[in-house]
Amino acid sequence: MIRWFLALGMGMGMLAATNSASAVDEVTPNVVLGIHGGIGEDKKDMTPELEEKVRAALHAALKAGKAKLDGGGSGLDAVEAAIRVMEDDPVLNAGKGAVFTHEGRNELDSSIMDGKTKKAGAVASVTIVKNPISAARAVMEKSKHVMLIGRGAEVFATRQGLEIVDPAYFWTEFQWKAIQDVWKKEAEAKKQSGDASDVLEIPIAKPHYGTVGAVALDKDGNLAAGTSTGGMTNKMFGRIGDSPIIGAGTYADNETAAISCTGHGEFFIRYSVSHEIVAQIKYKKVSAKEAVEDVINRQLKDINAEGAAIVLDKDGKFTTARNSEGLYRGWITADGKFQVRVYDE
Template structure:
């Protein structure tokens, strides 16, 4: 074969060989398709000191109605063949738009009297992720996190830069006053007053009976989903910790701490005392125990939240789903707003730690 013929043959075969190599590499990198279950969606709206004695019937009903709306909104997307990413965004946005939850409209206040929000999203097929931290003007922070994932080369953007990027992506920008909620502001004032009294225990007891007080450390909303294509995704959004200072950022936008998704293991969204979730890399730890210790989803999630975190002194919970549709929602606090849906018209919502979840 002369040189000209060799060059011509090589130029024809190169795209075929390269494509074959790329497909082979992708299979090795991301693994073969896993057995998938039917679509499902799981959500949480924060964990903490949530007990029946501190909850009026009207307030409980209000929480359950928003949880139900979030479940039905997200599941409608899955039922129509939409992606897990689309479903978790839709579910989280319902809770961001409600003043009942510490995310978006209901975000708590910093020590300076501002609302600074964090959010993150991750998809399980290629493990792409996006997050924002310390934003103050984006109506729905979870949409900003998605734009970072889908339309930037980055994973995490913060502060003014994240807000500028969100505006360039034509997201809805609002005046910071949009996020002002009187109950949240009064909560901040009471906590500041408590600090002045050097944590007088009688005053602290009164705060703990306030259903909004649980969001001082534990308020977050999140969703995980499995779609008809067998892909999982996780999304989390929060206003952070009441009375936080100095640009504090919690676990939510830290991929692997408060948010994680991988088709080969599971999708996780966390709520709790963020510093502990960061130090224990909780979301990734659950996935790692499935991957390397061959634990089931339930075993891994329960071990991390009910044993490792308790031993470490951390409080909170997680929601998890795997590519087979298994669900787990463990928490080590007295309550966690949560729910799941596996069938149209049949959302399940829970608040307290003694409710039978049927999982």
């Protein structure tokens, strides 16, 4: 039987990581909000029009999050506001721009964490919640649980008065064409092999590791982190990656740092990436930059796992690390100076 591995051909995904670059952004002090929009497109595939849209999305997210902080809001408020903007933008793989599953659905995951109390909330495999990050926060603040999934999460979100939409809301032409291309390759592979099974290993030249996330530090010194995603193109029904899992894709701890990740989720879960960064800061007494560089550019790269993380430490120092060519990212300081980057800039 020819096997289909989750959302991508595993061999091609690992090859992409093997050939990827390693990079760490310089440490920027006095940052109050940092964001990312996922690894995104390889530079050769990036058009001026797409890059302009990506930069506009990041600018809008930074503006929304900073407005919350300037108005006296908490780090949680800033994280939620910034991520909602990115969820509403079809250019990013979260909310409106989510990829399609193998069954042609959009299944969304999200999480949020409070660095002061260590409280957290998450939702996974939701299909009708317009802004999963708000549902994740509702789980944290209005339930006794940390994670709700599927229909249960949707019912909970509805009862909390969150905006519910028809699943068709998440449809975008770009992502629909992407899944149709995969289906076509699957059909061709079945025909050539004579295999009648429903699962196939179809290599995707560039796996779509799209995720959005934010980290914030408010006036009271409280850290917060959040992450939201549509997952992997062609993922198996019910597949959940690292984005809604506390300690994998998201973590916040007032004693150390706030982290949001993006990349090949299965590896981020196995290596507890966001918590590993915090643990190194706390117990090895290394800087946030040293910790994230070790985890992303040594531990993950050694196993050919592509990904990235943004980190904001308790003193307002912000940095990022990636072992991919690009990372859609941005940050803004307390005095309003912002930076948006897509590749090495």
